[in-house]
Each structure stands twice: as C-alpha cells, then as structure tokens.
Amino acid sequence: xxxxxxxxxxxxxxxxxxxxxxxxxxxxxxxxxxxxxxxxxxxxxxxxxxxxxxxxxxxxxxxxxxxxxxxxxxxxxxxxxxxxxxxxxxxxxxxxxxxxxxxxxxxxxxxxxxxxxxxxxxxxxxxxxxxxxxxxxx
Amino acid sequence: xxxxxxxxxxxxxxxxxxxxxxxxxxxxxxxxxxxxxxxxxxxxxxxxxxxxxxxxxxxxxxxxxxxxxxxxxxxxxxxxxxxxxxxxxxxxxxxxxxxxxxxxxxxxxxxxxxxxxxxxxxxxxxxxxxxxxxxxxxx
Numbered sequence: 001x002x003x004x005x006x007x008x009x010x011x012x013x014x015x016x017x018x019x020x021x022x023x024x025x026x027x028x029x030x031x032x033x034x035x036x037x038x039x040x041x042x043x044x045x046x047x048x049x050x051x052x053x054x055x056x057x058x059x060x061x062x063x064x065x066x067x068x069x070x071x072x073x074x075x076x077x078x079x080x081x082x083x084x085x086x087x088x089x090x091x092x093x094x095x096x097x098x099x100x101x102x103x104x105x106x107x108x109x110x111x112x113x114x115x116x117x118x119x120x121x122x123x124x125x126x127x128x129x130x131x132x133x134x135x136x137x138x
Numbered sequence: 139x140x141x142x143x144x145x146x147x148x149x150x151x152x153x154x155x156x157x158x159x160x161x162x163x164x165x166x167x168x169x170x171x172x173x174x175x176x177x178x179x180x181x182x183x184x185x186x187x188x189x190x191x192x193x194x195x196x197x198x199x200x201x202x203x204x205x206x207x208x209x210x211x212x213x214x215x216x217x218x219x220x221x222x223x224x225x226x227x228x229x230x231x232x233x234x235x236x237x238x239x240x241x242x243x244x245x246x247x248x249x250x251x252x253x254x255x256x257x258x259x260x261x262x263x264x265x266x267x268x269x270x271x272x273x274x275x276x277x
Contacts, residue, residue, distance in 0.1 A: 053173060
C-alpha cells in the first residue's frame with residue numbers, strides 16, 4: 001500500500017513537471033512577444049506550443065503525463081505598420097510574432113490551475129500516508 | 139495468526155487498499171488534465187464489492203500435507219485487490235478530446251480521502267478493541 005502511495009506521488013510529480021515545462025514555454029512566448037527579425041527576410045519569433053501525451057510507465061503501470069513535443073504555431077504573423085523599423089518591408093509593414101498576450105495569459109491560468117490540482121493530490125496523498133503511519137504510533 | 143485473519147480487519151484492509159488504489163487513478167486523471175484525447179478512469183464501487191465478496195467468507199486455502207515433513211503453506215484468502223479501472227468521462231469534453239474536469243476529480247479525490255480516513259479510523263478502533271481485550275483485568 002505504501003508502494004501505491006509512492007506511485008500516486010510519482011504520477012502527481014509527473015503532472016507538476018509537465019505543467020511547469022508548459023509554464024516555461026508560455027514565459028518564453030510572452031518574453032518574445034515583440035522579437036522581430038533584423039531584416040525584412042528574417043522570420044520573427046514563432047509561437048511555441050507544448051504537446052502533452054499520456055505515457056504508460058512500465059514500473060508503476062500508470063499513465064504518466066509527459067511533454068512529448070513542442071510545436072511551432074503555424075498561424076500568420078501580425079503585420080504592423082512601422083516604416084522606420086529595420087525589418088520593415090517595401091510597404092512599411094513589419095512582421096511581428098504570432099503571440100497574443102491574451103491567449104498566453106489564458107494558458108498560464110490553466111497551467112497554474114492544473115499545477116495546483118496536482119499539488120492538491122500530493123498533499124492529499126501525503127496526508128493519507130501520514131494517517132496510516134499514525135497506526136504505528138499508538 | 140495475522141491481523142487479516144480477523145474478518146473486520148481483513149475487510150478494512152481491503153477498503154484501505156481500494157481507496158489508495160482509487161487515489162492513484164484520480165492522480166493519473168489530474169496529471170493528464172491537459173492531455174489531448176485522454177479519458178479519465180475510475181474504480182467503481184462495484185469492483186470493491188466484488189473483491190469484498192471474496193474477503194467476507196474467509197475460506198482458508200491450504201496446501202495438502204501428504205507427508206510429515208511438508209511445510210504448511212499459507213495462501214492469501216480473499217480478493218487480492220486487483221480491481222480494474224474503467225473509463226468514466228466527466229461531464230465535459232474539450233475540443234481536443236480530453237474529458238477530465240478538474241473540479242469533478244477534486245470532489246472525487248476529497249470524497250475518496252474521507253472514506254479512506256473513515257476506514258482507517260475503524261481499523262484503529264478495532265485494533266484498540268483487541269488491545270483492550272488482550273489486556274488483563276485491572277491492568
């Protein structure tokens with residue numbers, strides 16, 4: 001049974017790891033929200049998206065979550081009229097990254113919420129273990 | 139004699155095993171709350187009842203000793219706690235096919251923890267009953 005509890009902790013830890021990796025990517029996106037290219041030909045920063053996958057862990061036999069892949073968002077870049085910019089094209093438009101801070105903030109809230117839920121599972125399991133260990137104390 | 143040979147303790151141990159297994163399945167669901175296409179699982183109460191029906195009738199299975207030198211082996215009676223988890227999608231499925239609703243999982247986990255602690259409390263009480271009975275009068 002103690003084995004079971006440590007499995008639970010491992011599963012929750014995998015969730016925490018995945019969510020914090022996701023947070024890192026969101027931070028990267030937000031930090032690079034206005035990283036344009038230096039010349040008109042150079043691509044600006046492209047938004048990154050984490051891809052989660054449930055993977056069967058052979059030791060515990062449980063579905064651990066893992067960040068399987070980080071994909072680039074293929075949507076169009078934002079065009080901003082800024083003729084003085086070194087990366088402006090012939091018509092004066094600069095290609096800005098396809099990062100929308102609103103979407104990133106939404107994602108961040110979701111990651112935070114999932115992280116907290118996993119933390120909750122850790123806390124709950126820890127309490128269950130503690131209560132079981134209390135049997136020894138009396 | 140092992141503690142499990144007392145039916146109450148045997149059943150309570152099964153209950154503890156069931157609830158900690160269920161906690162594990164819920165943890166899996168929560169960890170995969172953002173995994174595309176993931177359908178959460180749960181161990182329904184009926185699985186526990188099925189295992190329990192084996193635990194109530196404490197049929198002892200023993201190895202036959204045909205010679206004096208044979209050692210009496212002990213075989214664990216009752217369910218071994220091998221429950222199956224079943225796919226139980228929550229009330230909402232997102233566009234990427236994930237049907238974990240964190241709130242529902244949290245409720246389930248809280249309820250599960252409460253039942254675990256109830257079983258644990260009963261286990262403790264049963265143990266202290268035995269302890270009281272074992273103590274000599276006036277001790």
